[in-house]
Amino acid sequence: MTQIKESSTRNFNKGLSITACPVTYAINKIGGHWKPIILYHLMSGPKRYSELKRAIPAVTEKMLIQHLKQLQDDNLVIRKAENVVPPFVTYYLSEAGEDLTVVLNAMADWGLRDSKRYMKSA
Amino acid sequence: MTQIKESSTRNFNKGLSITACPVTYAINKIGGHWKPIILYHLMSGPKRYSELKRAIPAVTEKMLIQHLKQLQDDNLVIRKAENVVPPFVTYYLSEAGEDLTVVLNAMADWGLRDSKRYMKSA
DNA sequence: ACAAGTACTTACCCCAAAGTATGTAAGCGT
DNA sequence: ACGCTTACATACTTTGGGGTAAGTACTTGT
Numbered sequence: 001m002t003q004i005k006e007s008s009t010r011n012f013n014k015g016l017s018i019t020a021c022p023v024t025y026a027i028n029k030i031g032g033h034w035k036p037i038i039l040y041h042l043m044s045g046p047k048r049y050s051e052l053k054r055a056i057p058a059v060t061e062k063m064l065i066q067h068l069k070q071l072q073d074d075n076l077v078i079r080k081a082e083n084v085v086p087p088f089v090t091y092y093l094s095e096a097g098e099d100l101t102v103v104l105n106a107m108a109d110w111g112l113r114d115s116k117r118y119m120k121s122a
Numbered sequence: 123m124t125q126i127k128e129s130s131t132r133n134f135n136k137g138l139s140i141t142a143c144p145v146t147y148a149i150n151k152i153g154g155h156w157k158p159i160i161l162y163h164l165m166s167g168p169k170r171y172s173e174l175k176r177a178i179p180a181v182t183e184k185m186l187i188q189h190l191k192q193l194q195d196d197n198l199v200i201r202k203a204e205n206v207v208p209p210f211v212t213y214y215l216s217e218a219g220e221d222l223t224v225v226l227n228a229m230a231d232w233g234l235r236d237s238k239r240y241m242k243s244a
Numbered sequence: 245a246c247a248a249g250t251a252c253t254t255a256c257c258c259c260a261a262a263g264t265a266t267g268t269a270a271g272c273g274t
Numbered sequence: 275a276c277g278c279t280t281a282c283a284t285a286c287t288t289t290g291g292g293g294t295a296a297g298t299a300c301t302t303g304t
Contacts, residue, residue, distance in 0.1 A: 022233030111144035208280040
């Protein structure tokens, strides 16, 4: 059995994805642990798949391509593959992705400021 | 058995939380689905627990207090309880929390711009 | 002949995040 | 005596994000 109440939060969330809140909208696109980090690294210019992997050692290859794909689907990054062997694939920010630099830079700035706040006062 | 490689990504992530990347640092504090949304709603001034709940209908009470607690632990919001019955508890942004307005506003702005991008061109 | 490099794909598993549902304390109004 | 309110707490279950490990295709280097 295990019936679910018809007015459950889950159903509510499934139904109305109309996203009243712009922050919620943004979170749905760039949320998750890896997306902001990947986007941040792409801010310094186009990168190959292997370059990204080396730049973010903590990410697994599975997570990397998975999120790169989602970012493509959300029109934030563009994939350009040259038809050679060995493969040569580069990823770079789309226009919408470039617009995120403000957000990412603000995040990075805040991160630095906040971490300093607790370095002095142990 | 099911031994784990000593050089696994999991071990890597556990060990070095030194956070080389400032974005990673920020994500660890304000990441997750609900925190940015909660913080965003607190930007317009102190709010009672029940006010927050009403402002964010999609969040469950469990998630709400859980994240409010984490945000307190991370020194981003402050809880003020008046000792009356029925309880009167307000949450508001700390100094570090106020500093996030730049980030949150940038996110909200981007969210609006991005959503408009896909409203016209169906 | 075989390892190495590039950019993936796939199957399997685990755990933590999130949801569901219910309970609690303390007083007020009726 | 009972229900209503507020701000939580908690047991129990589910979902899916993320990690592990192995495989693929194609070519170059030795």
